[in-house]
Amino acid sequence: MKSKNYDYYLIILTSLILLAIGLVCIYGIIYYNFLAVKPEWSSLYAEYIEIMNSYLYPFLVLLLISLGLCIPKRLLGQDILIKSSALILGATLVLTVIFNLEAGLGFILAVMIGIQSMVLIMTFRKSRAVRFEKHGYVVRLGSSLLHLGLVVLIFNFVTLRESPSHILIFWTGTLLITAGTIFALYPDRITRLWYTEQ
Amino acid sequence: MGFSEYLAARDFLTFIGQPVITYILIFSLLQGFFGILYLLKKKYYGYLIKCSYITSGLYVLGFIFLIWFHVQIYNTVVIEYPVFMREMIPADESRFIIPLWIESEKLYFWAMIASILALTVQRREDIVSFTGIVISIFSFIVYFSSNPFIDPLPIVHSEIAGWYSALAQGDAGIYQAAGILYGRITYYYNSTYMWVHPPMLFIAYAFLIITFAACIFMLFRHVQVYDEIAYMYAKPAYILLTVGMLIGYPWAxxxxxxxxxxxxxxxxxxxxxxxxxxxxxxxxxxxNRGKMWKITASLGIICFSSLVFTYLLTYIVPGIHSVVQT
Structure with a gap:
């Protein structure tokens, strides 16, 4: 498959996964509305959260796999990429079966954080080993920051909810996403700003 | 300074605000009318622009009146906590620092930003016409169901009136009223998050009205510039939407x-x-690939429908963000 086609289908896949997450949210709204009018609602709430999380997590895994296919493509060739993604998915499934879905998610997220941090460092150093769909240093940097921030935030929500550093990590993820989004959406302005200051 | 001064300020806001919102309704309806005429006959664009400027100016004027009223609330209403409570909470007294995007003011704020932003797309006359129609619908809803001047901040008012009533009745009511008000003032009205989270979202919503308009024209006319405009306004909106939503998390x-x-x-x-x-x-x-422009334009319209749906959820479904009781 040509690189352009590969990126195109990956973006379509990501969009479809996001739409599916949207459908889960619609279901959540309807279900909440149905449960909240019951007199025993306060005792049903914890169960409702569990159910909604269990519906969301498979799509979150899919989104992470799509990110997983997206992130290492900047480091690896297509064949190695698909094989390594299959390996990560396999390990995630094994962990999910042995422990639970959160353990599987935690694993895949930890791997993604490692890979994305590597991509970010290499992008920052302007390494030629990193491949990007879009050209331009600022866009690359933005995209790397954005993906890393997203993975950090999901990791924080899934595995560190009770941790004392939960909020600190949350703000770190938010900062990465904010900077990444601004860099990715306004590369020309950031570049101009950069060169004016230099 | 006290309750009577607060009541006087509230009455004065209604007195000066009602004519402003009435003129907003008149000029925005004219704006919508000329918007329709322009889309049908390609005429009267000059009138449309004049009405757009007047509507935006009036929205800003009304907003200045609202700011004045909020300052008056801060100056006139002081919640002095009973001695017993002061040992349990880190404050002797509180003042309301009421944000300008709560209760009936939030739709007004959204409409005002949308009205101002619509003026920035003047190079596309059809988009200005379309947003003119949207603004007239907005103003109609604001006037008849979310008018911030006719009964200013009804919930805040009931809380303030309740406090002074408890003060008049004596000890028994004061503790309960003070306890409730402390929570409301600290974690809601005066919270830094309240001053950042909702306005970021409302400004994002205003940008997305332009994206919505551009996506509609893109879908029906398929001219590249509409896609560019949609994207241009979606970018700041997306940043504000993402950050605004995330900021709600630590607040929650x-x-x-x-x-x-x-x-x-x-x-x-x-x-x-x-x-x-x-x-x-x-x-x-x-x-630009194949028929993808159709998908993206349709998505832009679906996105805006989801935005309206999300806004309306507060009024139609029970929940912690909601005004609907279970």
Missing amino acids: IEAWKDSAWWWDPKISGSILMWALYTSYLHARIYA
Whole structure:
């Protein structure tokens, strides 16, 4: 498959996964509305959260796999990429079966954080080993920051909810996403700003 | 300074604000009328622009009146906590620092920003016409169901009136009223998050009206410039939407603690909206490929529908963000 086609289908896949997450949210709204009018609602709430999380997590895994296919493509060739993604998915499934879905998610997220941090460092150093769909240093940097921030935030929500550093990590993820989004959406302005200051 | 001064300020706001909102309604209806005429006959664009400027100016004037009223609330209403309570809370007294985007003021704020932003797209006359129609609908709803001048801040008013009534009645009512007000003032009205989270979202919503208009024209006329405009306005909106939504998270933890807020309908709706706009921005990378422009333009319209749906959730579905009681 040509690189352009590969990126195109990956973006379509990501969009479809996001739409599916949207459908889960619609279901959540309807279900909440149905449960909240019951007199025993306060005792049903914890169960409702569990159910909604269990519906969301498979799509979150899919989104992470799509990110997983997206992130290492900047480091690896297509064949190695698909094989390594299959390996990560396999390990995630094994962990999910042995422990639970959160353990599987935690694993895949930890791997993604490692890979994305590597991509970010290499992008920052302007390494030629990193491949990007879009050209331009600022866009690359933005995209790397954005993906890393997203993975950090999901990791924080899934595995560190009770941790004392939960909020600190949350703000770190938010900062990465904010900077990444601004860099990715306004590369020309950031570049101009950069060169004016230099 | 006290309750009577507060009441006088409230009455004065109604006195000066009602004519302003009435003129907003008149000029925005004219704006909508000329917008329709321009789309049908390509005439009267000059009148449309004049009405747009007058409507925006009036919205800003009304907003200045609202700021004045909020300052008056701060100056006139002081909640002095009973001695017994002062040992339990880190404050002797509180003043209301009421944000300008709560209760009936939030739709006004959104409409005002949308009205101002619509003036920035003047190079596309059809988009100005379309947004003119949207603004006239907005103003109609504001006037008849979310008028911030006719009964200013009804919930805040009932809380303030309740406080002074408790003061008049004596000890028994004061403790309960003070306890409730302390929570409301600290974690809601005066919270830094309240001053950042909602306005970021409302400004994002205003940008997305332009994106919506441009996507409609893109879908029906297929001219590249509409896609560019849609994208141009979606970019700042997406940044504000993402950051604004995220900022709500630590606030929810702080203010709602163990309350039932996770997977609340408004939060589900916001995630739905965010996922759709992310999807739109992703799909747009390939807008020039085959018929992808149709998909992205349609997505832009679906996204805006989800935005309206998310906004309305507050009024139609029970939840912690909601005004509907279970």
